[in-house]
Amino acid sequence: MVFSSFSFLFVFLPLFFLGYGLIRNIFYQNIYLFVASLTFYYVGEKRQIWILIASILINYGFGLLVDRAKRKGRVLLLGPKSLVGCCVVANLILLGYFKYITFLTTNVAVLAHGVGVASPVSIIHAALPLGISFYTFHALSYVIDVYRGEVKATRNLINVGTYFTMFPQLVAGPILRYNMIASAMVTRVVTADMMARGIYLFILGLAKKVVFADTFAMTADAIFALPTGQVNFGIAWLGTLAYTFQIFFDFWGYSQMAIGLGLMMGFNYPRNFDYPYISRTIQEFWRRWHMTLSFWFRDYVYIPLGGNRKGLHRTYCNLIAVFFLTGLWHGASWTFVVWGLWHGGFLLLERIFSSIFKRLPAVVLHLYTLAVVVFGWVLFRATSFREALLFWKIMVGAKGFGSSGVTQFASPGILILFAAAALFSTPLPAIISAWIVARQPRLGMSAALGAASIIFLISGMKVLSGSFSPFLYFRF
Numbered sequence: 447m448v449f450s451s452f453s454f455l456f457v458f459l460p461l462f463f464l465g466y467g468l469i470r471n472i473f474y475q476n477i478y479l480f481v482a483s484l485t486f487y488y489v490g491e492k493r494q495i496w497i498l499i500a501s502i503l504i505n506y507g508f509g510l511l512v513d514r515a516k517r518k519g520r521v522l523l524l525g526p527k528s529l530v531g532c533c534v535v536a537n538l539i540l541l542g543y544f545k546y547i548t549f550l551t552t553n554v555a556v557l558a559h560g561v562g563v564a565s566p567v568s569i570i571h572a573a574l575p576l577g578i579s580f581y582t583f584h585a586l587s588y589v590i591d592v593y594r595g596e597v598k599a600t601r602n603l604i605n606v607g608t609y610f611t612m613f614p615q616l617v618a619g620p621i622l623r624y625n626m627i628a629s630a631m632v633t634r635v636v637t638a639d640m641m642a643r644g645i646y647l648f649i650l651g652l653a654k655k656v657v658f659a660d661t662f663a664m665t666a667d668a669i670f671a672l673p674t675g676q677v678n679f680g681i682a683w684l685g686t687l688a689y690t691f692q693i694f695f696d697f698w699g700y701s702q703m704a705i706g707l708g709l710m711m712g713f714n715y716p717r718n719f720d721y722p723y724i725s726r727t728i729q730e731f732w733r734r735w736h737m738t739l740s741f742w743f744r745d746y747v748y749i750p751l752g753g754n755r756k757g758l759h760r761t762y763c764n765l766i767a768v769f770f771l772t773g774l775w776h777g778a779s780w781t782f783v784v785w786g787l788w789h790g791g792f793l794l795l796e797r798i799f800s801s802i803f804k805r806l807p808a809v810v811l812h813l814y815t816l817a818v819v820v821f822g823w824v825l826f827r828a829t830s831f832r833e834a835l836l837f838w839k840i841m842v843g844a845k846g847f848g849s850s851g852v853t854q855f856a857s858p859g860i861l862i863l864f865a866a867a868a869l870f871s872t873p874l875p876a877i878i879s880a881w882i883v884a885r886q887p888r889l890g891m892s893a894a895l896g897a898a899s900i901i902f903l904i905s906g907m908k909v910l911s912g913s914f915s916p917f918l919y920f921r922f
Contacts (some may be wrong), residue, residue, distance in 0.1 A: 447486055447489045447490055449652070449655070449700060449703050449704075450652060450655045450656045450660070450905075450909055451653075451909070452909055452910060453489075455526055455652075455906070455909055458486065458489075462482050463710065465478060465482075465713065466478060466482075467478070470820050471473060472631075472632060472633060472634065473604070476604050476605060476608045476631065476769055477604055479589075479612065479711070480607050480608045480611060481606050482613065483608070483611035483612055483613040483616060484498075484499075484611060486613040486616070486723075487576065487577075487611065487613070487616060490576050490617070492577045494573065494575040494576070497540065497544065497575045497578065497838055498575070498578075498581060498610070498611065500540070501537070501540060501582065501585050502585075502603075502606065502607045502610050502611070503580055504536055504537070504540075504585075505533065505537070505585040505586075505588060505589055505606070505610075506603055506606045506607070506718050508529060508530075508532070508533040508536070508589045509588060509592045509599040509600070509606070510599050510601065511529050512526050512529045512530055512533070512589060512592050512593050513592055513598070514597035514598065515529055515587075515635050516593070516695060526593055527593070530589060530590060530593045533586070534586060534590075537582050537585055537586055540578075540580055540582065541579065541582045543572060544572050544574060544575055544578055545572075545574055545578060545579065545778055546574070546774075547570045547572050547780045548569065548570060548571050548572055548778065549778035549779065551567050551568065551569045551570045552569050554566065554567050555567070555569055559733075565603030571741075576617050577616050577617030577618065579775055580615070580616070580617060580618060580619050581611070581616065583621050583739075583742055584609065584610055584621065584622060585610060585777060585915075586746065587621075587623050587624070587742065588606070588609070588624045589744060589748065591623060591624060591625060595624075596623075596625055597624045597625045597628055598626075598628075600631075602631075604630045605632075606747070608631065609622070609624055609627060609631065612635050612708075612713070613707075614703070614704040614705075614707035614708050614711075614715070615704045615708070615715060615808050617906075618697070618701075618704070619701060619704070619718060619736070619738055619739070620701055620704060620705070620715050620718040620737075620738040621738040621739055621742050622715065622716070622738070625711050626714070626715075626716060627714075630712055630713050630714070634711075634713070635712060636709075636710065636711065636712045640709045640710070641709070641710055641713065643706075643709055644705075644706040644707065644708070644709030644710035645706065645710065645898075646706070646894065646898055647702050647703070647705055647706030647709065647884065648702070648703050648706030648707060648710070649706075649901055649902045649905070649910045650699075650702055650706075650898075650901070651699040651700065651701070651702030651703035651705075651706060651897045652699065652703055652705075652901075652902070652905045653699070653901045653902075653904070653905045654695040654696075654699030654702065654870075655695065655696060655699035655700060655703070656699075656905045656908045656909060657863075657904065657905060657908065658691065658692075658695035658699070658863065658867055658870075659691075659693075659694075659695040659696035659699055660691070660908070661860070661863055662688045662691045662692035662695070662863070662867070663688075663692045663696075665684065665685065665688040665855050665856075665860060666685050666686075666688040666689040666692050666827070668685075668855060669681055669684060669685025669688070669855060670685055670689070670827060670828075670833075674833070674836045674837075674840075676838065676851070677836075677837070677840055678845070678846065678848040678849060678850060678851065679841070679843060679845070679846060679847045679848055679849060680847075680848065680849025680850075680851075680852040681849070681851055681852055681855065682837050682840040682841050683841055684852055684855055684856055685818070685837075685855075686820060686823065686827075686837065687864070688825055688860075689823055689824075689827050690819070690820050690823050690869075691864070691867040693823065693826070693827075694719075694722070694723065694871065695867065697718075697719070697736070698718075698719045701718035701719060702719075705717070705718075712726055716737070716738055717736050717737060718736060718738050719734065719735065719736070719737065720733075720734040720737065720873060721734060721871075721873050722734035722735035722819075722872040723816065723819070724812070724871070724872055724873070725819075726808060726811035726812050726814075726815055727796050727803065727811060727815055728789055728792045728793050728796060728815060728818055728819075729793055729796055730815070731789075731815055731819060732789070732793075735922065737773070739775075743768050743771065743772060744768075747767070747768050747771060748764055748765070748768045751764045751767060751768075751908075752764055761797075762794055762797075764909075765790055765793055765794060765797075766787065766790050766791075766794070768788055768790070768791070769786040769787055769789055769790025769793070770783060770787060771786070772786040772789075772790075773785050773786020773787060773789075774786065776826075779828065780831070781825050781826070781828055781829075781831060781834065782825075782826070784831070785822055785825040785826045788818075788821075788822050788825060789818070789822060792818050821838060821841070824837045824838060824841070837867055879894070
């Protein structure tokens with residue numbers, strides 16, 4: 447069930463909040479949220495819901511075992527560190543089989559064919575469960591944080607299950623740590639301000655998704671579906687920029703809707719985007735893009751590997767390892783892996799030549815970062831290296847600088863949307879809005895309420911029209 451679907455907006459969501467608002471007891475509210483979230487997931491996944499339930503039970507159990515081992519020294523002949531290791535292996539087996547087994551067996555078969563021998567394994571096709579990458583990371587962070595003493599293991603299975611399954615962030619984040627919501631699991635109050643801010647954020651996120659991302663998706667999909675012989679310089683850049691805005695507003699919109707829903711339920715979810723397209727380095731870009739994922743890899747992979755504490759060469763190896771895993775996390779394809787290494791490679795260049803980067807003008811740094819990100823999105827979007835390389839060649843003018851046929855995809859409405867997307871990719875609208883509210887509170891609030899109403903009306907009409915509304919991060 448996509449947040450921008452009719453069934454979610456006009457059926458599931460009203461019914462959910464009707465029941466949620468009537469329940470005053472936190473314990474029963476958690477049960478209601480847990481059941482509603484499992485229902486939400488079941489609508490999208492049907493039989494594969496057992497994988498999510500298995501993940502909840504496995505990690506709930508490991509959390510208790512690790513906590514007991516820390517107090518007793520050993521449990522089942524294993525110390526806390528060994529138990530954490532077993533937990534990581536169990537989660538990675540679950541994630542690895544369903545997300546990577548097809549990729550792995552296909553590559554083994556291709557390699558065997560390349561050396562002229564029979565493949566030792568048959569290609570296994572496994573359906574990718576919705577949101578498995580996200581809830582696996584939630585599970586790992588919970589058990590590791592119990593081991594580190596950052597959270598207490600809870601015997602309340604409902605609370606743990608609710609943390610894993612909360613429908614706003616279940617299938618696409620933000621990636622939560624249990625300590626972010628632990629106190630809210632036992633006591634929370636939804637104030638009028640939280641409800642108002644939550645509704646406002648949800649409406650803004652919905653507009654980013656259905657007005658911006660879905661419209662750009664039609665342009666990007668149409669261009670990337672063209673035979674490469676029909677793609678010229680102008681069309682390639684138009685398609686790539688459309689995808690650049692599509693993936694940003696798609697994921698930013700979804701994250702903002704999730705944060706808004708969390709507020710309406712009494713939870714404060716972490717911010718996931720901070721205007722990444724204004725970054726001046728790739729390092730800054732990753733501090734602003736999908737922030738909860740970046741912080742997860744920093745805290746649970748980069749720092750445990752040694753971070754930057756063990757010399758330059760070890761630091762470089764750790765960075766490459768993190769970005770290799772970042773790419774692989776996004777998808778079981780070599781194009782995703784190379785996309786991750788593409789970003790990791792430029793991150794290394796910024797560290798090695800930091801003195802040079804510091805002397806460059808801000809505008810040059812900004813253009814450099816945008817170029818790396820935009821060319822990287824071609825890798826992310828392409829179905830093969832061949833397609834990505836052909837697009838890159840066309841974009842750098844290797845096949846000329848023609849632009850015939852661009853008007854077929856670039857209607858006046860799309861061009862206006864590009865301009866609006868560029869503007870909203872910066873904090874300028876938010877700064878102006880805050881300035882107005884600070885000086886004219888009543889006027890500012892009235893304007894915000896009026897704008898939100900109009901935005902929801904437009905977005906709702908687009909949803910009701912049954913417009914094309916894919917969601918990119920469901921595939922991860």
